[in-house]
Amino acid sequence: MRPLRDAQLGAFTFFASALPHDVCGSNGLPLTPNSIKILGRFQLLKTITHPRLCQYVDISRGKHAKHHSPERVLQIAYEALEGLEFMNKHGMVHRALNAQNVLMDGKGKVKLAKFGLYYMTDHGADVDFPIGYPSYLAPEVIAQGSVHPRDPSQGENPLPSGPKTDVWSLGVLLFELCAGRRLLQNIEISERLKFIITLGCIDDIVTVLAEEHGCLDAIRCVYVFDACSKSLTFHSVLPSRPTPAELLVDPVFEGVSCLYAPFQQPVGLFSSSLRCAHLELPEDISQLCKGQSEYLGERAIDEVYHLWCLAGGDLEKELTNKEIIQSKPPVCTLPNFLLEDGESFGQGRDRSFLLDDTTVTLSLCQLKNRLKDVAGEAYYPLLEDEQSSLSQSNSSNELSCTVMLPLIIRERDTEYQLIRIILFDRLLKAYPYKKNLVWKEARVDIPPLIRGLAWAALLGVEGDIQAKYDSIDKDTPIPTDRQIEVDIPRCHQYDELLSSPQGHRKFRRVLKAWVVSHPDLVYWQVTHIHTVLWSIDNSHVIQEYLTVFSQMIAFHDPELSNHLNEIGFIPDLYAIPWFLTMFTHVFPLHKIFHLWDTLLLGNSSFPFCIGVAILQQLRDRLLANGFNECILLFSDLPEIDIERCVRESINLFCWTPKSATYRQHAQPPKAQGDASTNGFGKTANYYSSDYQDMPKTDLSREPLELSDLKAEVSPRISAEDLIDLCELSVGGQTKRSKASKPKILAVDIRSIEDFGRGHISGSISIPYSTAFSPDGELVQCPATGTLQSFRGRVIVVITDCLKHCFATHLVKVNYPRVTTLDGGINKMKPTGLLTVPSPQI
Structure with missing residues (x-):
């Protein structure tokens, strides 16, 4: 992403066409508002980066010339054509070129503005105003008239404009640069168009330019205008002019093209190319930071805009203050009635719904004032420094306090987010070599602006993932297409992006790519929410998962488990959508983001702990109610404190022995990085690794039949778990220091x-x-009595016969964290770790 440097943030606005309120689509659902459609298409514009194009950073859906030398004109023409060609490669045309939309940066280089207006409005179909400026529109566009692209009364819709339309507009601009706008500004559009078209011979061009520049420069201007005249050609109804790509290789630009290096798309985080291949260090390293007093100018434009919003920036307020957006009382918006005799009543057409070409420059003063106490060193954190990254700021004490505040407050703190964004940006640029540090910092929090890339790093994504995705056939019809098509319009449609047609399209392609890439899996609908399940015959997988979850409830909260079992409110009735959709069925997206920030740090057992944490937030109401009331409670789940849920699920996770959640039908693990990073910090240690990932030994848990697993209320743990938890070593001696307290009590229920x-x-x-x-x-x-004193710690019941119900009885009297040793004492006998008491003398 390009840095801000000397660029400025600007905003402009327009109104989408209104849709009738009483009309539904073919699926029976209300029509998607045009503003939502525009918002969905806009997302592509944010990804387009080119030196010749102004960068789009965000869209907000509200409630309501001088003369140039011939050489300079050639450079302007070439740079503008570079931008147009790049747009054409992405399937877009500008269609709104005029003198105000061709800007110059601090170095005098061309940047095309408002190039996405025609694309995001679906070629003008979603707005009430025409896209383009009559003085610069190509003849074939003017010939079509003002027919609305989606007006069924007009018969066949006109074809969208192509790249040659922009070439005409650029030609008019170049002609004005050469001849001066005085020549054409007082001529009506029809006469102006006729004048330009008749400039078909060199003599006429020389005459016009000589009058403007003088005889000495006329010949030189002809060569410049030769590029213009190629674009200003019109034959019959269809244009015969060249495209931007054809013009770029025209001989007229031979002396200019050598000044410009071919544009290379910046290498992204996930690519097969080296991201640092273009980097060169100066001989004097100190020159890197010389003169960089404006540190904010070195940050990416989208980053600066994000911080501007956090610092109190409000687009709608800025536009309202400039009177570009004007609210009117309803009485002033009554329609206009036209009687048979021609007399009209009511309001005329509200011109506020037409395009206002004004661009408002957004002031960064408030943001700069908010960040004035951030030291320059904070913009360049040292990744190898053991100290906290927060210590880089002059206000480090304040930031250290901020990190202790609730997550929702931290995400709205401008200074804190700047520090976190810069740190994550540097870590991700060093990915995968700094993968461990990404894990470490993600345990603190993840900046919302960089959440997508951070999640990809936590998931271990590497290589050219975009090329892999593009290679998947997402167009050929498959049997699940119909079900996906029905499900997507029901999924989080309160979100503006997911409810847009582009959101539906992208969502559909992602799901289809997943299904096509996993022919052994099947797509199912679960209570109006889609999901992809592990296998075609997956009932045993789901039942095993729910049984282990039921054991986790008994392990962590036996009183709640006993009550739910007594009233028959089993996990099958409420938890299937939880785990199959990773809780997206339970929470809105803004809560899901915070939950997944932590979910990705845990292993495959962590969702069990989230489920238990949800139940514990509803504990009092569940214990006080019967079956029917619990069903009603979960049909409309009450508000859940997501930060508390995350905090408590981490604590539950760290108390759960890893083998207690063993599932023989678990999905095969994928290779991850250093296991030591795969958890929640110092308190997680042993529990952070996934039991499914560990090599199986004679001391590992043995798989159970589903019926046997369901018969046991409490979970089993493996012999290797017991050895580690008891910190046993060869000879039966413990490694525990006297000061430490054991988290486990082994209870041997065999005979004396x-x-x-x-x-x-x-x-x-x-x-x-x-x-x-x-x-x-x-x-x-x-x-x-000893057992009572260890209440709350992990209790491992050891026997020589697993048919004993001792663990079940402990659960019934509300003993938490009760487990049974898998295989009993017989698993421990070959280890040599059993102790025989010395005979009494």
Whole structure:
């Protein structure tokens, strides 16, 4: 993205055509407003970057000449043609060229403005005004008249303008530069057009230019105007003039083209080309920052605009202050009635709905004042520095406090976002070599402006992903097309981009590319929300997932689990859309973004913890209600504090032994980076890695039949989990320091005799036969007192027969974090880690 440098942010506005309120489309749904259509098409304009084009940064949907030398004219012509050719490669034409839309940057280079107006309005179909300026429109455009492109009463719609239309407009501009605007400004459009068309011979051109420039310069001007005359040719109805691409190789530009290097698209983050191939360091490194007192000018234009909005910038307010947008009371907008006798009543056409060509320059003073305390070093953070990136600012104390504030406040803090954006920008430019630092900083937060690229880095995306996507056939009809077509208009249609036709189109192509790339998977609809499931016969996959989730509820909140099981409110009734859509069925998009920022940092077990955290926010209401009330509660889920949900799910995640969520039908893992980065910081340590990723050994969990898995209320953990959690080493000695507190208690429920023959070091003996009274209460004894003192820690039940229900009984009396050792004591015997007590003397 190009830096701001000496450029300025500008804004202009126009009104989209209104649609009738009582008309629906063929699908029975209300018609999409034209303003939404325009917003969707605009997204492509943000991606187009070229030295000859002004950069588009955002669109907001509101509620309502001088003479030049021949050499300079050649340069202007060549630079303008470069911009037009680049637009044509992207399937666009300008159609609104005039003297005000050909701008010059600080170096005198051409930049074409408002080049996306014709494209984003669907060739003028979505607005009430014509696109273009009559004085510069090509004859074939004027010949079509003012027929609206989508007016069914006009019969066949006119064809959209092509690249040659812009060449005519450019030719008129060049003629004005050569001859001066005085020559044509007082001539009516029809006479002006006739005058230009009749300039067909060199003698006439020489005469006109000689009158303007004098005889000495007339011959030189002819060669310049030769490019103009090629564009100002008109034959019958169809133009025979060349395209911008053809003009660029015209001999008239031989002396100019050598001054310009061919444009190369900037290499993106995900590409097969080296991003640093064009970089050259000066001999004196100190020259890099020399004279750069305006640090904000080195930032990308879209970044500056984002910060401008955070600092209080308001596009609609700026345009209103300049009286470009004027609100009127409803009584002043009554329609005009025309009677048979020609007499009219009411208002005439509101000219505010026509195009106002004024461009308002947006002041950066407020933004600069907001960032005045940010030191210059903050714009160039050192990635190898162990200190926090926030310490680079003069107001580091304030920023250090900001990082402790709620996420929604941090995302609106201008100075904080500047620091975070700069840091992530540098880390992503060093991706994948700084992948670990991306993970580290993502655990703090992810700047919304860079969220897309940050997610791609967290997902391990590498290589030319755009080329891979382009190579997938997304056009050939497939059986799922109909279902996708029905589902997309139901998906988050409150969002302006997703509800636009372009949003639908892109969404459809992404889904179709996924389905085509995974022929072993199938697309299903789930409660009006689409999803792609793991396999065609996936009922066993879903049932295993829901069973493990049910065990996670019992592990973390046994009281809630007991209540939900008693009333029959099982996860099958509410949780399927949660996991199949990764909670997009539950939350609006602005909450989903924050949730996924964390979701991508966890392993495949983390969604279980999010589900438990949601239930715990609704805990009091769930415990107080029966089955019917719970069904109604989940049919319209109450407001969920997403930041609290994320915070609590991380805590649950860090307390969950990794083998407790083992699923034999889990999706095969993809290779990730350093496992140490794949978690939530120091508190996650052991729990951060995914059990599905680990190589299987004799101490790993064994797969269970689904019926056996459903019969167990609490989860199992593997022998290797137990060894790590107990911090055992060979010889049965522990590695734990005296100051540390164990997070686990091993409870051996075998008989006293079996316990004496060998047991886990540090475990306690509570024989199952003496543990519970006939009414199910835990019998009080020294051993159960120890168990009570460890309440809240991970309890691992060890037995020689997994048919025992000791763990189930503990859950029923509301003991949290209860697990069972997979394989029982027999799994531990070959390890040599069992302890035999010394005989008493």
